[in-house]
Amino acid sequence: MADDYDYLIVGGGMVADAAARGIRERDASGSILILSDDVDEPYTRPALSKKLWTDPDFAWADNDLHTAAETGAEIRLSTHVDRIDRAARTITTGTGETVGYGRLLLATGGRPKTLDLPDDDGVIYFRTASDYRHLRDLAGSGRHVAVVGGGYIGSEIAAALAQNDTRVTIVFPDDDLGGSTFPADVDERFESRFRDHGVSFLAGRRLASAAASGDGFTLTLDDGSTLDADGVVIGLGIEPNTDLASGAGLQVDDGIVVDARLATSDPFVYAAGDAANYPDPILGRRRVEHVDNAQEQGAVVGRIMAGSDEKYTHTPMYYSDVFDLGYEAVGRLDSSLETVEDWKDDDSVVVYYLDDGVPVGVLLWNVWDSTDKARQVLAEGSALTADNLVGMI
Structure with a gap:
């Protein structure tokens, strides 16, 4: 095994998979190592509470992301990273192994409350x-x-x-x-x-x-x-895994604080996914724990680590399926906020959530293919009022 890698990813979830693919978009041969606490190689997390229970034709093998085979990344499972030496650009695992990196991605996710x-x-x-x-x-x-x-x-x-x-x-x-x-x-x-x-x-x-x-x-x-x-x-939610970052002297505030390029205060260290506190171009600084963010942010940070000059400008959506209903949402859903309901039929509705009169969240209840429109509503923000929201989507 090599002791030094061009790209080192700590965390073995969907961000790691997306980042490895993003790296390969720009760098076909750079060495990639993924260090994961998990016992399984990267898989799609949403299926754990959705499709694997409800679709008899969807088996566990269908949930494997095939990260190693499709990106050439080396994956080491059941591996905990204890510390980062930023000066030496190395990490040390729980078993005492030291690994060097050119670029480091913290995709450490979260732990259940x-x-x-x-x-x-x-x-x-x-x-x-x-x-x-x-x-x-x-x-x-x-x-x-x-x-x-x-x-x-x-x-x-x-x-x-x-x-x-x-x-x-x-x-x-x-x-x-x-x-x-x-x-x-x-x-x-x-x-x-x-x-x-x-x-x-x-x-x-x-x-x-x-x-x-x-x-x-x-x-x-x-x-x-x-x-x-x-x-x-x-099922009480998660807390972001920030101990590794804080132990390395990186800024932590409800997650690992990164800029629009998903970089920490150290130009060789990045963070993405559930553990990253990043500046959303529409909604401001936030941390998002959903699959759309993991996939989009992971792909962008991979390309950035491999030399892209882009920024992360995506405002993620999320979704849920329970029984025969489903919904998609963008932004903040909080029933204590002012809401405007636009019913399409007896069981389909768009709900706009307003904070001080400004839309900050959109619920698409049994309404599909409208998340881009929801983002547009949030982007227009203060230009809209409760009186003119109905019919926007």
Whole structure:
């Protein structure tokens, strides 16, 4: 194995795959090394809570991104990077190996938010392909799984399990599932899909503790009530992995701070994906944890590392599929903001979210092929008002 690489990528997710492909657009022969904590080579993360549960013709082999075969990158799995020596331009792994780099990309992603729960195989903090396989083994056959968290990932996991012969109870702090995201009329339709599929709600509740009980668990909620389940899935979001960057003296502020070229304060070190805090040209500085950003940002940073003079100018979208409905969105969705609803039919609506009268988010509920129009609305910003938004999309 070489001790020095032209391009070194820390993190083995979709950003790493996209970056390797971006590098190859400009540099056909430069050496690429991907160091990953994961036990699997890069795969598509959204399928872990969507397609792998709902499409019987989509197998795990279809989820492999074939990064090594298609880019020539070397991939080392189960490898943790402990520190960066910026002066020497090297990293050191947990096993003491030192590797040099010409350009370094931190695609370190995030780690699930955790609770003080037993360290048990029946408690799953859902994030990786290993977690997916583990949950597959736990689900089905009428077993009862408690999902803690009613946000983006919690709702998708609950829907996936409910469609795979699993009894589901979802525990969440809001009064309504999706209530912090969607306006009331949209949220009513969202909730109804879960109820129609037999999902039980424990609204306005948080998990206080859990204890092993026979082959399962007894969960105690913050009101003192209890719930028995065969397994527990925690879907409370993630925290960006910034320890490596901060330990190297790079600026960290809700992620690794980068400029429009995705470079840190060190011109040889870049960051992209879930862990990167970057300047969006429309919405300002932000950190985005969705696949569109991972793919687009990864490809751009790869080309930049290989000599491109471009900047990252994409404003990413995100999407979700639960049961028979789906939505796409751009920007900030927060039901506490002023909203304008433009219903297309009984189950299709565009919702505009306004902060101080300025559009900052667009929800496309069962409305498709309109994310570019949504970006245009946000780009026009203060030129638009609540009175002239209806009909824009």
